[in-house]
Amino acid sequence: MKRWPVVVPQAARVIEVGDTVRIGASGRSVFLVREVDPDEGRAVIEAVGDAPGSYPFSLPLTALVRVDPGD
Incomplete structure (x- = not known):
């Protein structure tokens, strides 16, 4: 599957396959973007x-809110 960069308005960050994210800014659990x-x-x-x-x-x-490495 192609990697499609997508700009997420609330976070103003690009979310791609393989990134780690949280659900909402106050989310605690971390998820991996599969598609x-x-x-x-x-x-x-x-x-x-x-x-x-x-x-x-x-x-x-x-x-979704992207998790920066080290967060």
Whole structure:
């Protein structure tokens, strides 16, 4: 699948496949971006680490906040 950079208005940052994100600015859990659909404005994310019952799911890009390395 192609890597489609998408600018997320609330965070003003580009979210790409392979980035780590949180759901909302106050989110605690960290997720890995598996797919990005720029036409739909959505990304498929999956929990990072060994979370029980972890599975990929889709959310609007506007709900995601990119996690900078070291955060």
